């Protein structure tokens with residue numbers, strides 16, 4: 576930050592605001608890109624059953640994440656928030672690993688299989704059929720494993736984490752060594768810890784939660 580901003584705080588006051596929900600995979604991917612790009616922003620945790628009026632006024636579709644920039648621009652699709660943050664600053668070269676086809680498979684068939692596997696009671700479905708469709712996507716992820724983590728990885732890994740969590744024993748027994756190592760490294764790593772802050776839902780008048788949070792000593 577330049578010295579006039581440190582003195583006046585004016586730039587910080589204009590940081591973008593992110594409406595988010597801690598465990599939402601779409602919001603997680605947005606927070607990952609904001610974290611790796613070291614983008615300053617104000618984080619507002621949302622309770623999905625009681626969305627703040629300010630969020631709905633910014634984006635009537637009522638899904639998280641929603642980012643509101645200082646000039647009033649609203650970005651209300653998670654992938655757009657990722658690309659906006661990385662276009663600003665991409666120190667880890669995440670944009671070099673942007674596989675739109677794999678991300679579309681994640682957001683389409685894999686997300687559908689995940690919902691039906693995780694919540695069979697809502698879909699009247701046999702969860703085992705749907706987890707097998709999910710495995711088809713995981714095989715594609717396994718085949719494209721790379722040592723570098725990038726935009727594609729950050730976009731899909733929150734969904735794979737949810738899928739793994741439904742029945743960890745079954746997931747761990749799948750013959751997908753790269754997927755297992757990739758997911759474990761991510762969940763044990765500093766970036767994951769940095770984006771998974773536990774916060775009470777935001778209410779108007781609350782002190783701003785400024786991101787990134789200072790690193791612990």
Ligand SMILES: N[C@@H](CCC(=O)N[C@@H](CS)C(=O)NCC(=O)O)C(=O)O
Nearest residue numbers: 599600601623638639640651652653
């Ligand atoms: N296409 C949107 C999808 C976002 C989305 O569906 N988020 C879920 C939470 S994970 C949501 O806000 N659902 C609304 C609700 O549950 O009321 C994006 O990529 O940002």
